[in-house]
Structure formats: structure tokens, C-alpha cells
Amino acid sequence: MKQLTEQLAQAIVRPRQRNTYKGSFGKILIVGGNAQFGGAAIMSASAAVYAGAGLVSVATDPVNRSALHARLPEAMILNAASSALETAIRQATVIVVGPGLGTDNAALAILKRVFAAVEQTQVLIIDGSAITLVAAHHLDYPNAQLIWTPHQVEWQRLSGLALPDQTVTASQQAARRIPGIVVAKSSQTHVFVGDDVYENMAGGPAMATGGSGDTLTGIIAAFAGQFQPLKQAVLAAVFVHSHVADIVAMNSYVALPTMVIRELPAYLKQLSES
Ligand SMILES: NC(=O)C1=CN([C@@H]2O[C@H](COP(=O)(O)OP(=O)(O)OC[C@H]3O[C@@H](n4cnc5c(N)ncnc54)[C@H](OP(=O)(O)O)[C@@H]3O)[C@@H](O)[C@H]2O)[C@@H](O)CC1
């Protein structure tokens, strides 16, 4: 088993080239946020913007429009239930589906449309409610570059492994049956990619607060839009999320998602120049 390190993140988070524009750093689409969980989509989108994504759009319940614009004017917004969803998917390089999406029929319909529209070259990060829906409805896996980010109960739903049975070996075997990269989140997150297992020693209980996982999806999306190869981008994102939370936790009892998000640009600048 390998460890996630700052060196690994340093290797791909490099200074930006001069001859670039916003389109050079990823077009991210976040699909999530129902009337109950709008904050999840806002945190995911904020993390993507603050982690350097070039353009960020959010397909969500229209009830979230004012809150999103007030918190994050950098993001664009569309109604996830409208046909604008397919257009936005076509334009995106990286798509996140699930944060705050919910698990009702409306959410299932949106998820199925995302799975139908996404293309093989696109990166699709599947999180939260979307994982729960895939497991509950036995949905076929879409044909794209998949990244799964289950917490332990979502991993139980997706893999069939009860929490006490989620050993590294058993989880690795289960991850092999699922296409793409699996980020199995816990107090000691493991990333399963091909035959490799990476362990994340960064992070701590200050992160045990609603929205930490939503925030991770935005960082992964931003890194997937900016850095290559995809495997390194995902590994670096998992490390950076937890490491920045550790920095926040030096002076704060809880590492709130909004606090972690705010610290991202300064840490990435430091990382790129080290
Ligand atoms: N501000 C917002 O808008 C926010 C919106 N959010 C969005 O809400 C949606 C639902 O996501 P979810 O994770 O809250 O619910 P679900 O998948 O049902 O799992 C919870 C159940 O599993 C149990 N449990 C046991 N161990 C666990 C573990 N290690 N990690 C986690 N859970 C564990 C747990 O047990 P209990 O806490 O009751 O002891 C409970 O019974 C999703 O779309 C997400 O993005 C959230 O991000 C919050 C902020």
C-alpha cells in the first residue's frame, strides 16, 4: 500500500503557463442540490472554483439560484430538470453528479439523463445520492472516466460490503469489479486505482462535519480539469483536501467546508512554487 504525500501533489500542481485562458483549466458541471440539500451543490461548486477550475456551472433545483449567486458569483446556473442539462453536459470536460441530489424519482430521472448523455472522454465523479441511487436501482455504469467517492455507508450500498467487512483487501476486490477509480472515504480514506491502493494519512476528526465530502468532489473536479494524468489528479485532490483541513484545524476546532475552501488558493500557490 502506498501513501498519499505532499510530494505527489507538488508534482502536478505547477505554476500556470502564460498563454492560457479560462478554457485551459477545465469546464466543470456540478449536478446536484435539490430543494433540501442546495448547500451541497454550493460547497462542491465553491471548492471547484477555489481549487482553480476555469469555468464552473451548476445544474440544480431553481430554488437554489439566489443562494448560489450570492455565495459564488463565479458559477453559472441552470435548471437540472430542463433540457439545458444535456447542453451543459456536452460542453463540460468534467461532471460531478450527486452532492445533495436526493434520492426521489426526480433525482433518479436527472441521474439517468446524466448517465445517458455523458461521453467516454469525459470525467464523471459520482458522489453521495448518486451512489445510493446507482446501488438501489442497479443502474448500468455509464461509459465515461469514472471516479466514485463513497463514504462508508455509500460504499456498503455500492459494494455490498457491510461496514465491519470493509477491510482494505475486501474493498480492493470490490473496487476491481467497478470501472474507474474508487475513493473509499473514512477517517483513513483509501483510493483504489487499478492494482494500486493509496492510503490517506492526512485529515482528521475536525473534518467530521456535513459538506466535507461535497467539498472533496469540487476539488477532484477542479484537479481533473487542470492536471494530468487523471490518476495523479485524483490522488493529489484527496491529499490536498485533507491537508488543507489539517492546516485549518491548527487554529480551529472544526474544519468547516467553507473554511477549507477559502484556504485552497493560498495553499495551491505555495504548492505550485515549492
Ligand atoms: N448542507 C447540505 O446540503 C448537505 C447535504 N448533504 C447531502 O445529503 C445527501 C445524503 O448524504 P448523507 O451522507 O447525509 O446520507 P446517507 O447516504 O443516507 O448516509 C447517512 C447514513 O449513514 C450512516 N453512517 C454510518 N457511518 C457513516 C459514515 N462513516 N459516513 C456517513 N454516514 C454514515 C448515518 O448514520 P447516523 O449519522 O445516523 O449515525 C446515516 O444513517 C447527499 O446527497 C449529500 O451530498 C450532506 O453532504 C450533508 C450536507
Ligand SMILES: Nc1ncnc2c1ncn2[C@@H]1O[C@H](COP(=O)(O)OP(=O)(O)O)[C@@H](O)[C@H]1O
Ligand atoms: N474523523 C475523520 N478523519 C479524517 N477524515 C474525516 C473524518 N471524518 C470525515 N472525514 C472526511 O470528510 C469527508 C466526509 O465525506 P461525506 O461523509 O461524504 O460528507 P458530506 O456528504 O457530508 O459532504 C471525507 O472526505 C472523509 O474522509
Ligand SMILES: [Mg+2]
Ligand atoms: Mg457525501
